[in-house]
Amino acid sequence: MVVAGRGARRKLSDSLREATVGELLAELGGLAPDSDEPGDIYGNGVVERLERRVAEVLGTEDAAFFPTGTMAQQIALRCWAARTGNPVVALHPMSHPERWEGGALSVVSGLRTVHPTGEPRQPTASEVAELPEPFGTLMLELPLRDAGFLLPTWEELSALVDAARDRDAVVHFDGARLWESTVHFGRSLPEIAALADSVYVSFYKSLGGLSGAALAGSASLVAESKVWRHRYGGQVFRQFPAALSALAGLERELPALPSYVAKARTVASALSSALAAAPEVPWFRVHPEVPHTHQFQVWLPYDADRLTEAGLRLAEETGTILFRRWSPDGPPGLAVTEIEVTRPGLTWTESDVATAVADFMSRL
Template sequence: MAYPTASSADDLKTRRKAAAAESTRWLTGRRPSVADTLRQLADVATEDARDGYGTGGEVALLEAEVAELLGKPAAVFMPTGIAAQQSVLRVFADRAGTQRVAVHGLSHLLVHELNALEELHHLRIERLTSERRQPRPDELAAIPGRLAAVALELPLRDAGFVLPTWDELVIFAEACAQRGVPLHLDGARLWESTPYLGHSLAEVAALASTVYVSFYKGLGGLSGAALAGPEDVVAEVRRWQRRLGANPYTLFPYAVSARDGLRRVLPRMGELHDRAVELAAELDRTGFRVFPAPPHTNSFRVYAPRPAEEIELAAVRRMEATRESLVHSWLPADVPGWSWVELVVTPDTLAWRVDEVVKGFGDLLAD
């Protein structure tokens, strides 16, 4: 089979977009229309939903709920996780009198934010490791000198949504405490992590000084994030929120959808993780490879023994023929001739039988 040229690759993207628009069934779900989204928000909003610059209304209710769920004294809602995490790490750096922050080399903070920590806040990044796994206490110990904070992404998305075991997490947290360094949890997908860790959100959060959580990923909210921790730290974070322009005139639509996600989706995280484990096992028996095996959350990577250009063409052809959308675009893997994609199990995935999913993926190898 001839490999697509640059122009044919663009054509394939156009075909994928058109096929996705015509699809009537989506394995990982499809966001509702703007009109349906607004109607849903109107149905679930409280009578006095509106906040003023992030104060009162649904925002205050959401902050109280998050603080209780995470077992922290206070929480602040922000429109983006980038602003939330920049703010808290800047607070820790100012308090410690050092700009050195330890993070994983594959952390979202480094990979997807245009070097914001260094460019905006002049923080000095110390990499714990860049391997596709969670960092270890000995790697923390190998970084000499004073640190302002340690940030731990749970799960580590760019490594394949990997988590430490509960015991490993406890030991790492203890290493931070013994060194006197605040541990910050980058928990964009922390909601999805508790089934594997086997402990509640509050028990996980208790291991860290501060915790960031997101509302638009696993919970399906419009946007937004929260930062939870001690009252004095959260108060300082609010000041940085203002400095960063992260408290617009009102945030209530985001807060309403976030609270709706907490009600509807959070209780189902165990069910979603179970289905991810089941799907991964079946796909592994069908010629694919999955990582991690078994999945640590409701999301995992699927590797296929077929070049990305070929399997992507097969995927688009299948979408056009069946009007079913399985996953997003396939990407080249590190091993030549292989490709990979993320599979995120959502409540919509539960409407598919496991054998239907396996057959759909199998079609991409048989094309």
């Protein structure tokens, strides 16, 4: 699919897997506003410039650059555990630390987790309020990616934060994809970030950077996190490629994200109409029906490998990519894929979606 994606003429988004080293180097060469700027050393220079820019965009006192979001969040949560005196973190079982970090919160940081809910949705304020044991930190993944890139409403989010405060807990946002949440919430990034005590954001998700993340919050928390960043091995000698690409993403992609969200909603609606009209589809799900961000899920009652193969054939034979990889989920014969709409997808019409769906189904 990577090869097919590179050769495709029409697609809803570019894949992070498709770029070559040569292409990435060529793009990086045009990102430095001043080629005579001294190279960064252990987080100064362009890295500090990025940290100041993130704090400005999110409206926080300060921000720290991290090589990975996994490191940033583990450090944030262990800092809060020390400050609150409680090592228990309340979070969703489908959140990134629980699913994709190898149990690092407990193995590396000595923390313990509790779950307000096991349902594939955001927790409610009452579930947080009724947790049977004390917790020091409430971590909310915004959006909750594995459940379908789901966000609460602004009122629900505010109530969740209030419920945590009533439990004498602090609030941390896993905002890897927070950048695109402004449309759904109807609020600015500083307004969203102001609800939390700390916020993690990613630079390669949504913004298209090479790598890296930031932890934003109060000046004292950020200073403490930098001490732990060094202890965790995150004080990398030179990081200017990641920093420059992150700054470029904030400049180029961040302003475009609302248009991606709007187009994703058009695409989701067109997909629903086209799949409902397809005789080969006995059942389908576009989730959520109105996407909360520029990403959403599609479910079909077919084997995942069969669906992936059909998508590959569509790309090779027509130059169009509609779906990429599918994964099995639930009972046998049910598969799910993620749709992302970015700059390449802005030109798609409802008719384009309908044609692509018909061409895809003909290859099942």
